Amino acid sequence: MNVVVCVKQIPDPAAPPALDPGTKNLVREGKLILDDSDSYGVEMALQLADAAGGGEVTLVSMAPGGETSGLRTALAMGAAKAILVSDDVLAGTDALGTAKVLAAAVRRAEPDLVLAATESTDGYTGTTPVQMAELLGLPSITFAKKVEIEGSSVKVQRQTESGYDEVESPLPAVVTVTAGVVEPRYPSFKGIMATKSKSVETLTVADLGIETDQVGAAGSRQQVTEVADAEARTAGEIVVDEGDGAQRIIAFLEQLKVV
Amino acid sequence: MTVETVWVLAEVNDGAPISTSLELLTQARSLATTVEAVTYGDVTAEVAGTLGDYGATTVRNVGDLGGALPGVPVASAMAAAVTAGNGPDAVLFPATYDGRDVAARLSAKLDRPVLTNVVDLVEAEGGLASKHAIFGGSQVLTARFVDEGPALFVVRAKSFPAEPSGGGPAAVESLPVGQLGSSNAARIVDRHVEERSGPKLDEAAVVVSGGRGLGDADQYPLIEELARLLKGAAGASRAIVDAGWVPYSHQVGQTGKTVKPTVYLACGISGATQHLVGMKNSKNIVAVNKDQDAPIFSVADLGIVGDVHKVLPALIEGLKAKG
Ligand SMILES: Cc1cc2nc3c(=O)[nH]c(=O)nc-3n(C[C@H](O)[C@H](O)[C@H](O)COP(=O)(O)OP(=O)(O)OC[C@H]3O[C@@H](n4cnc5c(N)ncnc54)[C@H](O)[C@@H]3O)c2cc1C
């Protein structure tokens, strides 16, 4: 059971985000970290490979500047190896361009199953994994809250508006997992030490045989024309509860004729 | 108007088009000369009637999907029409589980980019421009496509009001799928519907939501009781959904429901940007949080700096006393 997990390395979400005034792209400076959303996919992959009694978990990531910090975190959790695509021409790549890059990298690993998150923390388009599946000619099941392998198929509980659907697909397939699907393990000391000997294969866009006009800002064929402040809500009344908090809420609701 | 034809993906749930699809049809009317709906499954006279009433002249039906997830077959059908030269200038998708899948599949099939998390659509330079709320809704970004081809937009719920146009029933035509191939292999084998009582979360006039500040799963019934007393729906932050206190269907925010009730009552919720985008446009917001610096207070009309374990029981008693 060989599983590929797409993991995005992102700026620390706790740091205040900013847009580059020129390109209007998100500023990505400093060390990147493993997107929390992808730690669930990594954990799920490790558990599935374990349950299948063997196989490897390979990470695939596209990130600027040869960044491996986030990959190291996932390798320390137990992934066997990683493929990193890093290339200056990728600056400004949109979801479809990212999907082209990831698809080409995933293809090299010949997986039985590809996992990704339902959406990334910084981009949150939620389209990248399905675009990738289409490019790979694979079925996809999004919003998985439970994933099991049975022989040569994958069984998924997929979130719906009113509950969940049980969905089955033959392997290989692409599955996106929601947060909370499993409890990601913390890297152990042994795991952290072991990452030193694990391989991170770093590739360029040319290595993957992708034309440069397919990626980057030009490949995205879209343009940010304006960034403006949103209409601010007028400041409300903030009061410290002196035992009268509930009554204040009731008075507010009465005034709105809700009660 | 320069935008000729806009397609709207009409998702049908429980025998009726979902409200986000009706919102998109409403907005499409003011943007394009011709508005058409694309759907799948059984198109009843009632569905065609509703879609027509909201502005679709035609419903293009992909037909029965045979248990397949909509992504591949619906995108194939749309792509076949585009390739044959019968495509629209733009396709609007509701930001739902299936809507996002269809948009992503179509994007890759046509090699067209897609703009997601759209909260507004306007006419610009002969085409359409989309607006996106960023940084928790504090800023609005405008984007547009720079080349030809159908423009693909995935639009968040409640971005537009849904208003009937008084149009007659839409004509139903079939939208045949093209080659499907092995990517269409996923099948729905069973469906589970969670029991629900009271109004729907995204339709309720009052939403009472709880967060990690409740401290423990067994405090959530306070939220449910309050919601019941106010004839509203009970919501949640993602923190307590991930912790398994309540089902995912309760989640409000970026990955959950977008709500716009008359009153939103946030209890023990910090107000992370991903929560705010799902409730910030509520008409009135009341927040209870023991931390006076909690970001939720920046959007609250009434903020109570206090302990949910004191304020909520008192509120429940007070409302009961009013009868
Ligand atoms: C990609 C992505 C998508 C996300 N999507 C969503 C989403 O859709 N919806 C969502 O909600 N979140 C979402 N999040 C998570 C979000 O970032 C926050 O982590 C989450 O909203 C926090 O939930 P919370 O406010 O309940 O918990 P916390 O942030 O832990 O806040 C708890 C609050 O309770 C207060 N408190 C504690 N004790 C008490 C008490 N006794 N009385 C009163 N107040 C008390 C504290 O002061 C604190 O402000 C997403 C995150 C990511 C990365």
Ligand SMILES: Nc1ncnc2c1ncn2[C@@H]1O[C@H](COP(=O)(O)O)[C@@H](O)[C@H]1O
């Ligand atoms: N640059 C990337 N490298 C690796 N995986 C990615 C990348 N971008 C997106 N993904 C995967 O696709 C998911 C959805 O991303 P997004 O479309 O940005 O919401 C992410 O959570 C990742 O699992």
